[in-house]
Amino acid sequence: MKKKIACILVAIMALASLVACGGSASGETLVMATSADFPPFQYYEGDQIVGLDVDIAKAIVDKLGMELEIEDMSFDAIIPAIQAGRADFAMAAMTVTEERMTQVDFSVSYYTGRQVVIVSEDNSDINTPDDLEGMSIGVQIGTTGDILSSWEFGDENIQRFTRGMEAVQALAQGSVDAVIIDDYPAHEFVNAVSGLRILPAEWLEEDYAIAFPQGSELVDKFNAAIEELKANGTFQEIVDRHIGTGTD
Amino acid sequence: MTEQFADLQARFYLNFIAEDRWRFIVNGLGVTLRVTFFALIMGLFLGFLVAIIRSTHDKTGKLKFFNVLCNVYLTVIRGTPVVVQLLILFFVVFPGGTSQILVAIVAFGINSGAYQAEIFRSGIMAVDNGQFEAGRSLGFNYLKTMFYIVLPQAVKNILPALGNEFIVLMKETSISGFIALQDLTRAGDIIRSRTFDAFMPLLAVALIYLVLVVILSSLIKLLERRLRSSDH
Numbered sequence: 001m002k003k004k005i006a007c008i009l010v011a012i013m014a015l016a017s018l019v020a021c022g023g024s025a026s027g028e029t030l031v032m033a034t035s036a037d038f039p040p041f042q043y044y045e046g047d048q049i050v051g052l053d054v055d056i057a058k059a060i061v062d063k064l065g066m067e068l069e070i071e072d073m074s075f076d077a078i079i080p081a082i083q084a085g086r087a088d089f090a091m092a093a094m095t096v097t098e099e100r101m102t103q104v105d106f107s108v109s110y111y112t113g114r115q116v117v118i119v120s121e122d123n124s125d126i127n128t129p130d131d132l133e134g135m136s137i138g139v140q141i142g143t144t145g146d147i148l149s150s151w152e153f154g155d156e157n158i159q160r161f162t163r164g165m166e167a168v169q170a171l172a173q174g175s176v177d178a179v180i181i182d183d184y185p186a187h188e189f190v191n192a193v194s195g196l197r198i199l200p201a202e203w204l205e206e207d208y209a210i211a212f213p214q215g216s217e218l219v220d221k222f223n224a225a226i227e228e229l230k231a232n233g234t235f236q237e238i239v240d241r242h243i244g245t246g247t248d
Numbered sequence: 249m250t251e252q253f254a255d256l257q258a259r260f261y262l263n264f265i266a267e268d269r270w271r272f273i274v275n276g277l278g279v280t281l282r283v284t285f286f287a288l289i290m291g292l293f294l295g296f297l298v299a300i301i302r303s304t305h306d307k308t309g310k311l312k313f314f315n316v317l318c319n320v321y322l323t324v325i326r327g328t329p330v331v332v333q334l335l336i337l338f339f340v341v342f343p344g345g346t347s348q349i350l351v352a353i354v355a356f357g358i359n360s361g362a363y364q365a366e367i368f369r370s371g372i373m374a375v376d377n378g379q380f381e382a383g384r385s386l387g388f389n390y391l392k393t394m395f396y397i398v399l400p401q402a403v404k405n406i407l408p409a410l411g412n413e414f415i416v417l418m419k420e421t422s423i424s425g426f427i428a429l430q431d432l433t434r435a436g437d438i439i440r441s442r443t444f445d446a447f448m449p450l451l452a453v454a455l456i457y458l459v460l461v462v463i464l465s466s467l468i469k470l471l472e473r474r475l476r477s478s479d480h
Binding site: 075076079080083099100103138141142146147155159160161162166167169170173174175 | 441
């Protein structure tokens, strides 16, 4: 009986992996997975996905002489999607972590981001990240802000929203005490929603990189292209266009 | 064969045992059960109330104002997706700091109430008018006729439809994650976002919902059989 169940399970798994491999995405067009809710890295302008990551991806793919196709999905679906072959690579302001490195291959880092804390302007209890102990913290599910703050501040204090914007709305409306998120989206959110401020001290720093399925041949090609773009100034030009020269 | 089985075992360990991830599932199950239970009670109460008002209006032409009110409620609630209602309640209606579980209970209660109201009303209207007239001619007033003669017959007839609505309600709570409430589905999402494995968490969550629904429908069946014993 046990053997039978195991047989059935294995059959289902085999079938699932067959289906997963069926839609292989490689060829002349490279499919990029992203989560277009993270300005200024990737977001919707009209019905187009634009942003720093998108422009860098376009520049790299141009260099390789291929076409770019972008697939939008929720952030926590990105790694399973590239593992299943539904995308050739992922660019979503993704931080390099050890756990993710066991699942995907990363390019060289193309950007250093910071995790910052947003609080309400009239909240005088939270002035440094250390004050977050015991507070209710809003995050976007699956982001480094979610995973690292869950360890640091305890699962029961973390409210996980599907989108970063929703965590910020919950903060504005008083359902959470603070939001932990990457610094540039944080600035966009704080500019868009009145009554919020970003703590001057960041919570932590992290490296963004492009993710690939493990063993992908694209890693070396992309790394070479990134170095080239950095050398000829295209890279800095894209960063300046989206973020400005000042670091704040 | 054994290799694949070992792989399955390793993935089971990663998704449920490592870092006590099963706690997400257990806590999520608790949240799902609580939301379902209280929303069901609230829906029953609302649905019952609305159905009484509407069928009284249909039968006697009284309660015009309340009937209009009920119609607006039914139109708005049945005319908009429940996930939108949930988001509106959380982000717009309720003041900040309200517990998400309360918001979810109210949202699903109000939503389910609208559907249960129409089920109740169809049951009441299906009871032969002669039963009503008999009650009245025996000296019962309208309310007494309703409660002692019409409703007992109506409830028996609508049980299958009502059971259906309970099942839908239980599964609908799976959208609670939209307001960062960690229900069973969101528990699977959280594990998925940590282990990057879709297979195990999703299958586990699906299996638990299936078991819940099987238990719920057998309870309803039991109740149906009990009530039917008076037919003979």
